[in-house]
Amino acid sequence: MDVLSDWLQNLQQNHFNGTDNVRINYAVMKQTGPSPAMIICNGRIESYLKYRELACDFFAQGYSVYLLDHRGQGLSERMTSDRQQGHVSSFEDYSLDLRQLVHQVVADNGHSQHILLGHSMGGAIATRYIESGNHLINKLIVASPMFGIILPMPVWMIQRLVKSVQYVKEFLSSQPSFILGGQSYLAPSFDKNVLTQSKERYTEFRAVYLQYPDIQMGAPTNQWLLEAITSAQDCIDHAPSIDIPTLLLQAGADTIVKSEAQRAFAAQLDEELIKFVNIADARHELFFELDRYRDQAMTEISQFID
Numbered sequence: 291m292d293v294l295s296d297w298l299q300n301l302q303q304n305h306f307n308g309t310d311n312v313r314i315n316y317a318v319m320k321q322t323g324p325s326p327a328m329i330i331c332n333g334r335i336e337s338y339l340k341y342r343e344l345a346c347d348f349f350a351q352g353y354s355v356y357l358l359d360h361r362g363q364g365l366s367e368r369m370t371s372d373r374q375q376g377h378v379s380s381f382e383d384y385s386l387d388l389r390q391l392v393h394q395v396v397a398d399n400g401h402s403q404h405i406l407l408g409h410s411m412g413g414a415i416a417t418r419y420i421e422s423g424n425h426l427i428n429k430l431i432v433a434s435p436m437f438g439i440i441l442p443m444p445v446w447m448i449q450r451l452v453k454s455v456q457y458v459k460e461f462l463s464s465q466p467s468f469i470l471g472g473q474s475y476l477a478p479s480f481d482k483n484v485l486t487q488s489k490e491r492y493t494e495f496r497a498v499y500l501q502y503p504d505i506q507m508g509a510p511t512n513q514w515l516l517e518a519i520t521s522a523q524d525c526i527d528h529a530p531s532i533d534i535p536t537l538l539l540q541a542g543a544d545t546i547v548k549s550e551a552q553r554a555f556a557a558q559l560d561e562e563l564i565k566f567v568n569i570a571d572a573r574h575e576l577f578f579e580l581d582r583y584r585d586q587a588m589t590e591i592s593q594f595i596d
Contacts, residue, residue, distance in 0.1 A: 296346045305366075306394065308387040313367040316358040316391055319349045320399065327401040328353040329427075331388060333410030333436075334376060337364030337505040340495045344577045347588065354401060358391050360384055360415070364505050370466050374474040376510035377466045381521035384411075385419040392419075392426050405595060407431040409577065410547065411518070414525050417555075421528040430532070431591055433539040433576045436518065437525045438551025445519055456512035472509025475499070484545050484573065491578040526551060529558035536563055537594040539587050541579075542570040565594055 300319045308314040317338050328348040330341055338345075338357035345355045361384065362369040362377050369377040378384065396404060406427045408416030413435025420430055441448050452469065459467035477496050480489050499506050510518070536559060540552050556566045567590050569576065572583035579587075 297342045309383045312361045315365040319355040321354045325354045326403045329356045329406045331408035331412035331416045335507045374508040381517040384415040403428040409433045411436045417525045421531050430536045434541045437555045438548030452512045466511040474508040475506040485575040486578045488580045526555045537565045540568045541572040544574045546574040
């Protein structure tokens, strides 16, 4: 069975009302018999529709797969009148939505174990959920986690500038505003993208955004950026509270998130709980990279879980 047929025949789509009654869309590929659960927490601007290949990989390995679209993006309810804005009032809302999915949807299906995989922003969201305690996860995997964002100037300077711009723009409009220079959805040509070196996978996931224009989203708002900076640091500061085996996959050629922040996070964990793997020369999107990088990431995940 090819990937598309597998996806279409097994995908079940649904939604629940998260914090503040925001509609959160999610999808499930459920095995017919007993199985472990793989919960995929995607990154900024993404949708579970983009994760067809990864979801089918895990489903073929015997996992029931759960995917959610974060509030304000993908198929979930948008947070501002401008659908193109990547906005959230508080990053804690992301983790609360994830908690609701795990505790009210995943847990009810009686899986043998719960594995949580977060990419980029999803890695930070998954991490904060684990750090908040009272979780139901057996193992955590974070790929290119957003524990620090690569910015054009020091964090304190960015925060001061963003707050100033936010005050001026939003005082006048009473609406959240894009970060400086931010705009609606753009799809750079492959040779100008910084996410992956796989032209095939890049073309495929950009085609998904064309096929489903409702999931398109542009730059983040000022509020999102302020919350992201704070949440990323919180992941590091509260890392000692993590009590389950954790695999951190670092993309060696990442230009989106800070590698030194990922190392700082790993250094805070009990050495018996953390496995840190650098995939040399890989770009940010490890699961959409060339096979030689993606295969390494998938092998590390399999070995970690086994």
